Amino acid sequence: MTEPIIKFDKVVKRFGSHTVLDHLDFEVNPGEMVTIIGPSGSGKSTVLRILMTLEQIQDGVVTVEGEPLWHERKNGDLVPASEKHLRKMREKLGMVFQQFNLFPHMTVLRNLTEAPRQVLGLSKKDATERAEELLERVGLSDQASKFPHQLSGGQQQRVGIARALAMRPKIMLFDEPTSALDPELVGEVLKVIRQLANEHELTMLLVTHEMQFARQVSDRVCFFDKGRIEEQGPPEELFTDPKRERTREFLKAVLDPDA
């Protein structure tokens, strides 16, 4: 049994009096592609945001590669993490946002080279080479000198994926990457994600409403409801033979909304 690369241990997250994650236990193995589905407000995006250190947790422990994320060990005690520790942990993770969040005042190339140069200390030449390689991988070699607003939504999101990959993370987090896209642009983004999943080099966590896609590419699908994992399993099993009533309801509602 391999050590999980991500581990949530009784994690509690509250926004005011609203509990988003309720003593969540959750594990992801290295190289695994896990899709999180569930109704909105079920805490699925929060899982990714906690991992990317965009949201703090109130209780429990999150570990990444065996090291606590929001805490650090000091003289045998777990104390809240310093910014230095968070920066070190963040290196392991990359995130793709629903709204792309590209830097609008930078060219596509600069979007991809800014962090590698500033954070990883790459030379301009190396960062540019890395960026060009990634742009080719996402099929945007000819767009390097354009600004984000000159691209379509699908192209912007592919730049978003390339930008995250440029930091060479071990874990990629996709937070509803196609939800803000016109339907005809969804495919080009999913194609890139599928490629990444097939390479099996990255551990991937995907929050999505694209059920068909989740079924095809995931190693495991987790159904979130009310801040907990209601049910999880291999996609074929979860989609064809869900065990829990709540899962059945949800899948029926999203897969067959007219019925």
Added chain:
Amino acid sequence: MLFGYEWDTSAGPLVFAWSILPILLTGVLVTIQAAVLGFGIALVLGLVLAVLKAAPSRLISWPAHGVAEFVRDTPLLIQLFFLYYVLPEYGLLLPAFMTGALALGIQYSAYMAEVYRGGIEAVARGQREAARALNLSSARTFTHVVLPQAIPRIIPALGNYLVSIMKDVPILSVVTVMELLNVAKIIGDRTFNYIVPLSLVGLIYLIMTLIAAGGVRYLDKTLPKKGIALK
């Protein structure tokens, strides 16, 4: 005679007006210099104040709030007198012009800090989150992600303050700065004709502020809304 120019009161108001124009223009120059210098000080000091006010530590943000509030809620004239008459007692002796520009700069920095804050807060939260996810330092995020997107949005507001500062420059006449109004007043004192020089001051001010406002509008139109491009 003033600054080496003679005036001519013998042939009616138009000739008089024409003859004092060169003298008034030396005053215009001082007014513009004071306004631009004061504006420059306010631009820098205002940004510093905005950053300090937003500091995570209360040890920094509270004094910054206090200073800004104090400066905003006391009259410019009192601050000017303080800088001009009180500071020299503690050994800080500045020329009248510098004191005046400094007073304007300090007063307006408190207003501009608010403009900066608004502009900075208007930058989408997702931008900061993306920078964080990419592990950019908070300093780098501020200077290379937030500010380039905030500045184009606040140019009109900053420009309005430039016009405003220009209109506050006459206050500096009380500490002997030879700006436009002061020059006009001296001409009036000497010739017993106030209506012509003071009317000219009003007219010159109207022209200056119209030009400045036009410049601001031009900048607002030409600056890209998406932020200052970083190649």
